[in-house]
Amino acid sequence: MKESYYITxxxxxxxDKPHIGHAYTTILCDTFARFNRLLGKKVFFLTGTxxxxxxxxxxxxxxxxxxxxxxxxxxxxxxxxxxxxxIQYDDFIRTTEARHKEVVHIVVRKxxxxxxxxxxxxxxxxxxxxxSFWSDVQLADKKCPDCHRAVNHxxxxxxxxxxxxxxxxxxxxxxxxxxxxxxxxxxQEVLSFLKDPLEDxxxxxxxxxxxxxxxxxxxxxxxxxxxxxxxxNYISAPGYSVKKETFSxxxxxxxxxxxxxxxxxxxxxxxxxxxxxxxxxxxxIIAHGWWTIEGSKVSKSRGNIVDPINMAAMYGVDTFRYYxxxxxxxxxxxxxxxxxxxxxxxxxxxxxxxxLVYRSLSMGERYFKGVIPAIDxxxxxxxxxxxxxxxxxxxxxAINEEFDPRAxxxxxxxxxSDANKYVxxxxxxxxxxxxxxxxxxxxxxxxxxxxxxxxxxxxxxxLPETAEKILFLLKExxxxxxxxxxxxxxxxxxxxEKGQPLFPKIxxxx
Ligand code: ME8
Numbered sequence: 131m132k133e134s135y136y137i138t139x140x141x142x143x144x145x146d147k148p149h150i151g152h153a154y155t156t157i158l159c160d161t162f163a164r165f166n167r168l169l170g171k172k173v174f175f176l177t178g179t180x181x182x183x184x185x186x187x188x189x190x191x192x193x194x195x196x197x198x199x200x201x202x203x204x205x206x207x208x209x210x211x212x213x214x215x216x217i218q219y220d221d222f223i224r225t226t227e228a229r230h231k232e233v234v235h236i237v238v239r240k241x242x243x244x245x246x247x248x249x250x251x252x253x254x255x256x257x258x259x260x261x262s263f264w265s266d267v268q269l270a271d272k273k274c275p276d277c278h279r280a281v282n283h284x285x286x287x288x289x290x291x292x293x294x295x296x297x298x299x300x301x302x303x304x305x306x307x308x309x310x311x312x313x314x315x316x317x318q319e320v321l322s323f324l325k326d327p328l329e330d331x332x333x334x335x336x337x338x339x340x341x342x343x344x345x346x347x348x349x350x351x352x353x354x355x356x357x358x359x360x361x362x363n364y365i366s367a368p369g370y371s372v373k374k375e376t377f378s379x380x381x382x383x384x385x386x387x388x389x390x391x392x393x394x395x396x397x398x399x400x401x402x403x404x405x406x407x408x409x410x411x412x413x414x415i416i417a418h419g420w421w422t423i424e425g426s427k428v429s430k431s432r433g434n435i436v437d438p439i440n441m442a443a444m445y446g447v448d449t450f451r452y453y454x455x456x457x458x459x460x461x462x463x464x465x466x467x468x469x470x471x472x473x474x475x476x477x478x479x480x481x482x483x484x485x486l487v488y489r490s491l492s493m494g495e496r497y498f499k500g501v502i503p504a505i506d507x508x509x510x511x512x513x514x515x516x517x518x519x520x521x522x523x524x525x526x527x528a529i530n531e532e533f534d535p536r537a538x539x540x541x542x543x544x545x546x547s548d549a550n551k552y553v554x555x556x557x558x559x560x561x562x563x564x565x566x567x568x569x570x571x572x573x574x575x576x577x578x579x580x581x582x583x584x585x586x587x588x589x590x591x592x593l594p595e596t597a598e599k600i601l602f603l604l605k606e607x608x609x610x611x612x613x614x615x616x617x618x619x620x621x622x623x624x625x626x627e628k629g630q631p632l633f634p635k636i637x638x639x640x
Contacts, residue, residue, distance in 0.1 A: 177221075186483050257276070259277055310411070457474070503572040523615070556574045
């Protein structure tokens with residue numbers, strides 16, 4: 131029985147190191163995974179690397195390396211990047227692993243037996259950077275219709291997957307499941323694409339032309355087409371047909387997070403592969419937009435990549451995570467700008483959040499010698515209390531119903547602004563001067579610190595390092611759904627840490 135919340139990133143090609151585009155998808159998934167862990171769900175967050183195909187083989191050759199050596203070297207960069215960006219994945223799948231190949235073979239044999247895979251003749255065009263086949267009519271000006279680069283002509287015997295058998299089923303499935311493909315615009319795109327007849331998918335390569343791939347089962351003179359192999363990672367990692375109990379506790383995936391560049395493969399090939407193999411469909415396929423620089427998609431082949439490790443080293447991991455999550459909304463492209471990142475840092479992180487935490491703890495020290503004032507938290511009646519108590523539900527709606535981390539962060543920042551306003555309106559410096567207002571001052575101080583506790587917990591999925599620092603200053607170790615939704619957790623009498631400003635301002639030198 132399914133128990134886990136299962137979320138996946140695409141598995142990334144190991145033709146180069148990860149850039150900010152890869153970092154973005156992975157940070158999004160990490161945020162969703164951490165949020166659901168916070169809610170107490172058993173989470174299975176999968177990422178990994180796509181290591182076969184012509185693109186990877188060509189890169190290895192151009193570097194004068196054995197392809198196996200090349201892929202081993204590259205994986206290290208991905209794992210290092212995810213460590214530096216504080217990505218807490220539960221499994222990392224490499225398509226060169228035996229556990230993956232085994233499941234690919236199981237699926238292909240099943241589809242050969244059912245007749246969904248058949249042998250035929252392929253004649254058409256291939257785009258290596260996209261690892262995609264195109265027919266004459268699909269080409270745009272004799273170039274790849276997706277990336278507009280040169281294509282190669284191939285004519286050879288190959289195996290095909292009968293996409294056409296399932297076209298009507300897929301149209302109906304997408305129509306009946308409005309949340310299957312998110313956002314709506316992308317769902318519409320897939321439905322329009324499905325208006326024209328689907329051509330069967332060529333899923334093999336003769337070994338004499340390409341040897342770097344999973345051998346085609348029972349037909350050793352062929353290797354698998356990289357996309358057919360790659361998509362299966364989502365079921366090979368949790369052990370489809372091999373570790374039956376684990377698999378059924380995880381599948382169907384709740385979310386396949388992808389970039390819009392690989393929507394066709396995930397919203398057409400993958401559902402049909404699953405349907406043909408008799409496997410349940412994933413719940414949501416979320417296709418986000420691209421990070422662009424000067425209007426062009428950030429990508430290795432365009433030579434405009436930004437290294438996420440550098441960004442995190444220069445500005446802090448949480449600053450980078452914050453910028454990525456706050457600046458792009460899932461359905462649209464985002465223009466990457468270091469200048470904007472610095473501006474966001476200074477206004478949102480240093481001014482709004484950093485100042486709030488530092489001034490509050492400084493007041494705690496000045497007015498109460500760093501001890502949480504004695505008060506019965508349940509006697510406190512103030513709109514900011516309600517605001518804090520509602521935050522958890524707002525986050526749950528934004529992340530798990532609307533798939534909108536930007537809105538979730540917006541809700542946290544609304545509470546941060548409200549807390550800053552609460553300080554201004556309460557004028558604690560005046561309360562301090564008037565001994566008859568002692569109770570009011572205590573109430574103010576407790577409320578403010580308790581609101582900061584809510585903010586600290588709410589930030590854990592988004593800015594994990596910062597959240598940890600805030601909770602450390604409050605000496606608070608309860609981080610779960612109850613702590614996110616309950617007023618009055620902070621213990622009076624406990625000694626706080628004042629700490630240092632969380633985000634010292636950056637001088638804008640741009
Ligand atoms: O496509 N903006 O791997 P890949 C936002 N191996 N996201 C971006 C991006 C950008 N400029 N550039 C890349 C593959 N991405 C296949 C996937 S899955 C079974 C196989 C992200 O290394 C985005 O998630 O080209 C995109 O879909 C993915 O990286 C493509 O990574």
